[in-house]
Amino acid sequence: MTINEKQDELIEEFEFLSDWMDKYEHIIEEAKELPEMDPAFKQDKYIIKGCQSKVWLYPEFKEGKLYFQADSDAIISKGLVGLIVRVLSGFTPQEIKDADLYFIDKIGLKEHLSPTRSNGLLAMVKQIKLYAIALSSANKVQQ
Amino acid sequence: MEIKTENIQEYLTYNGSPVRDQFPSLNQMVYGKPLVYLDNAATTQKPWKVINAIQEYYTTINSNIHRGVHYLSQKATDAYEVSRNSVAEFINARNSREIIFTRGTTEGINLVADCFSRYGISEKDSIIISSFEHHSNIVPWQMLCDKTGARLKVIPMNEDGELLIDEYKALLDDTVKIVAVSYVSNTLGTINPVKEITELAHQNGSVVLIDAAQAVQHLAINVQELNCDFLAFSGHKMYGPTGIGILYGKEEWLEKLPPYQGGGDMIKTVTFVKTEYNELPFKFEAGTPHIEGAITLKAAIDFIKEIGINEIAAFEQGLMEYATAAVQEIPGLNIIGKAKAKTGSLSLSVQGAHPYDIGVLLDKMGIAVRTGHHCTQPIMDFFCIPGTVRASFALYNTTSEIDTFVTGLKRAINMLV
Numbered sequence: 001m002t003i004n005e006k007q008d009e010l011i012e013e014f015e016f017l018s019d020w021m022d023k024y025e026h027i028i029e030e031a032k033e034l035p036e037m038d039p040a041f042k043q044d045k046y047i048i049k050g051c052q053s054k055v056w057l058y059p060e061f062k063e064g065k066l067y068f069q070a071d072s073d074a075i076i077s078k079g080l081v082g083l084i085v086r087v088l089s090g091f092t093p094q095e096i097k098d099a100d101l102y103f104i105d106k107i108g109l110k111e112h113l114s115p116t117r118s119n120g121l122l123a124m125v126k127q128i129k130l131y132a133i134a135l136s137s138a139n140k141v142q143q
Numbered sequence: 144m145e146i147k148t149e150n151i152q153e154y155l156t157y158n159g160s161p162v163r164d165q166f167p168s169l170n171q172m173v174y175g176k177p178l179v180y181l182d183n184a185a186t187t188q189k190p191w192k193v194i195n196a197i198q199e200y201y202t203t204i205n206s207n208i209h210r211g212v213h214y215l216s217q218k219a220t221d222a223y224e225v226s227r228n229s230v231a232e233f234i235n236a237r238n239s240r241e242i243i244f245t246r247g248t249t250e251g252i253n254l255v256a257d258c259f260s261r262y263g264i265s266e267k268d269s270i271i272i273s274s275f276e277h278h279s280n281i282v283p284w285q286m287l288c289d290k291t292g293a294r295l296k297v298i299p300m301n302e303d304g305e306l307l308i309d310e311y312k313a314l315l316d317d318t319v320k321i322v323a324v325s326y327v328s329n330t331l332g333t334i335n336p337v338k339e340i341t342e343l344a345h346q347n348g349s350v351v352l353i354d355a356a357q358a359v360q361h362l363a364i365n366v367q368e369l370n371c372d373f374l375a376f377s378g379h380k381m382y383g384p385t386g387i388g389i390l391y392g393k394e395e396w397l398e399k400l401p402p403y404q405g406g407g408d409m410i411k412t413v414t415f416v417k418t419e420y421n422e423l424p425f426k427f428e429a430g431t432p433h434i435e436g437a438i439t440l441k442a443a444i445d446f447i448k449e450i451g452i453n454e455i456a457a458f459e460q461g462l463m464e465y466a467t468a469a470v471q472e473i474p475g476l477n478i479i480g481k482a483k484a485k486t487g488s489l490s491l492s493v494q495g496a497h498p499y500d501i502g503v504l505l506d507k508m509g510i511a512v513r514t515g516h517h518c519t520q521p522i523m524d525f526f527c528i529p530g531t532v533r534a535s536f537a538l539y540n541t542t543s544e545i546d547t548f549v550t551g552l553k554r555a556i557n558m559l560v
Contacts, residue, residue, distance in 0.1 A: 020174055020507035021558075028558060052499040052515045052530055073529060074497035075559055076504075 003095060006087045007103035014107035023108065027079035034082035037071040048123045053077040055124050059131045065090055066132060070124075080109065080121050088128055093136035097129060151461035154541040157450060163539035165190040165446075176509030179544045179551075184329050184357055184488045184535035185513055186379045189443075193383055196442035200435045208434055209408055209425070219434060226441035227424070230389055233444050234374065235365040240423040241397065243390040244437045248356040249279040251375030251390035252323070254427065255352055256283035258400040259321060266292025269318040271349070273298040273306050273335070274525065275328045278518040280354045284323060293320070300525070304331035304480035311340065315347040322351050326358035326374075330517040330533065331480025332463070332488040334362070341371050350396065356380055360537070361459055361486040363452045372396050378436060382537075383443030387436030390427070397423050404429040455538045459486060462536045462545065469549045475560065476552075479522075479531050490517075490531035491552075496559040498530040504555035505532075510548055 001009075017023045041058035048055045053074035060067045068089045072078035087103065088096050104110055155162045163169050166188045171178050180188060200222075206215035208223045224239070231239040245251045264270075270284045274297050288295050296319070298311045306324075315322075322344040326337050341351045352373040355364060360381040366374055373392045379385040392400075402409055402420055406429035411419040420426045447455065466489050470476055479490040493501060502514030515530040516523045523530060534548055 021504070021554075024504055024507065025558060053497060054529075074499040076500045077497075 003087060003091055003099045007101070007106075010083060010087065010103050011106045024076065027083070028075055029079075030082040030086075031072075031075045031079035034070065034078060034085065037069045041069060042071060048127055055081055055121075057081070057124055057127060059128075061093075061135055064092055066093055066096055066135065068128065077121065081124060084121075084125060084128070093132040093134075096132035097136050101125065151465045151542060152458050153543070155450065155455070155458045155538050161539075161541075162450065163541070165192070166539050167191065167194070169539060173509045173511075174507055179510040179547050181534040181536065181540065181544070181548060182511045182513050183360075183537035183540075184380070184517075184533065186385065187360065187382050187537050188539070189384070190382055190446050192446045193439055193442045196439040197384060197435060200438055204438070205435075207431055219438070222438045222441075223432075223434060226438050229441045229444050233364075233448070234359075234389075234391060235367050236391055237367065237394065241366075241391055241394050243392065243397070243424045243427045244432050245375070245388040245390050246386055246433065247377040247379070247388035248354060248375045249283075249388075251373075251388055252280055252352065252354060253283045254390055254403045255373050255375075255392070255400075256287045256323075258403055259350075260287040260290040261401050262399070264291040264293050264320055267318060268320045269294040269296050269316075271296045271298060271311070271314055271319055271322045271324075271344075273324045274300045275304065275306075275331055275333065275519060275522050276323075276325055277329050277354065277356070278520070279356075280323055280325060281521075284321075294318070297521075298324070300333075303482050304328065304333045304522075305482045306333075306335060306340075308336070308339065308343075312343060315343060315349065317348070319344070319347060319349045322349050323354070324352075325354040325356070326364075327355075327361065327486055327488075328480065328519075328522075329357045329488060330490055330519045330522050330531065331482065332485035332490070333480055333482035334358075334484040334486055337371065338369055341369055345370065357487050360447070360455075362456055366391050378440045378443060381443055382446055383440045384433075384436040387433045387440050389440075394423060397427065402426050402429070406430045408432075450538065456486070458538065459536055462540055462542065463487075463489065465542050466534060466536070466545045466548070469545060470552065473549070473553060473556065475556070479526055479528070488533050488535040490533045492526075492528050492531050493556055493560070496556055498528075498532045500559050501532045501552070501555045504558060505548075505551050508547075508551040508554070510551050512548070 017026055042056050046056045046058050048057055053072055055072045055077055058069045068085045070081045070085050072081055157165055168188045204219050204222055206219040208220040227239045227242050231242045236242055270293055272284055284295055296314050298306050300306050324335055324340055327334050337353050344351045351371045353371045355374050355376040359376040375390050378387040409421050409426050409429040411421050475494040477492050479492055498514040505512055513533045517533055
């Protein structure tokens with residue numbers, strides 16, 4: 001599945017949830033289903049700080065692909081992070097770097113990406129992109 | 144805390160109708176739900192009286208003050224000074240020279256701290272604040288300490304969120320030059336015994352500043368009775384416009400202190416060799432001020448006076464008691480701040496639920512509360528929590544809104560825990 005196919009899958013999942021509370025119910029489920037992060041990686045250096053909730057993000061580069069483990073102390077932040085990890089984990093740095101994350105807007109969660117939101121989601125997306133940019137330029141140098 | 148909820152007034156009235164009818168912004172739907180606005184400690188909504196006064200200012204008065212000889216400038220100057228008089232009367236200052244218009248509480252505190260950093264504070268001195276100050280009443284003093292080498296001392300509190308007065312007495316030694324405390328905590332709702340704090344400070348020869356940002360909209364303030372040397376508050380938290388605030392200062396102190404900023408309006412004469420500063424209060428009002436805000440603050444004060452600050456205080460006390468009793472029924476919920484004397488803010492924490500999550504879910508139910516550290520990170524460290532959910536009340540809230548809040552809170556907790 002491509003990044004966009006994964007995004008479309010998520011959009012479809014949320015399509016039937018017209019009520020806000022149902023949407024957040026689903027996000028909370030997403031948080032519960034997110035594979036548990038290895039406690040060894042829950043270090044300060046992997047924290048992406050929002051004003052109110054903490055997000056941990058640990059990147060791993062294996063066989064040309066980037067994988068992410070993530071967690072948060074707030075369950076809605078964790079669910080949102082889970083959605084992004086679901087979409088972006090397991091792709092090449094180039095694919096991640098070029099990805100246009102349209103699903104967030106489509107499922108009505110755009111407000112969580114505004115710079116004034118305090119959940120650190122925007123900072124997390126930026127951080128993922130930075131990892132991808134760093135790795136893809138390093139790859140180019142190696143080639 | 145024993146709470147009796149009988150005889151609590153459902154809502155406050157104004158000219159025979161619910162007072163909230165005076166606040167057009169409250170009458171709206173958010174996410175398809177009627178707005179329940181419980182973020183009043185952050186800012187209050189505005190009544191028609193203030194909104195109309197702002198419109199009237201721009202349609203009939205707008206002009207720069209104190210300089211023009213023309214009709215409109217005179218009209219604006221008169222309205223500006225009439226408003227200053229009305230503030231002086233509202234807090235019972237001796238005269239309007241003791242009333243400085245600022246941008247808000249934060250600027251008022253910064254003004255005092257900055258001026259004192261250039262007036263007799265040295266590395267031998269110390270400043271006392273309390274453990275539940277807003278960052279606005281911490282950071283300006285830290286900056287003063289950085290500049291002068293003075294030390295910052297902090298009055299500790301107990302688990303209920305009340306200051307330990309004996310510990311405060313122990314901190315008061317001859318190094319203490321300034322005591323700066325809040326009247327009411329924005330996070331815990333605690334009403335501090337500021338009169339006693341002031342008396343003790345004065346016995347020690349220390350100057351007292353009171354941050355009244357969370358008090359002036361809830362309690363009658365009488366600066367002569369409190370006998371504080373400075374008192375700061377904001378217009379926007381008392382139903383007035385944003386960007387305007389008041390610093391009250393005793394005339395003797397305002398005379399002694401050096402000016403804050405330099406510029407127009409704060410001078411009498413300027414040559415390249417020497418500038419003679421203007422008299423009070425203009426000495427502390429450099430540049431064109433927020434004229435509209437200053438003038439229309441009077442409308443907010445008039446509105447409060449029409450209802451009566453004591454009636455407001457009694458009504459809001461009822462809301463606080465009603466809300467406290469209602470949330471105590473919720474399993475796993477803790478009230479953060481259980482002081483005997485409280486007003487304005489009710490902070491909560493729920494076992495197993497992050498305040499951020501609760502805030503997001505309440506928002507989608509149309510309920511506006513504040514979540515996080517409320518600019519009081521040391522309080523969160525004290526209670527070892529990441530933040531609280533804070534409901535804060537104003538004169539237009541109703542017991543049925545509190546019912547909606549409690550129902551919403553229960554629903555959110557069900558989803559999260």
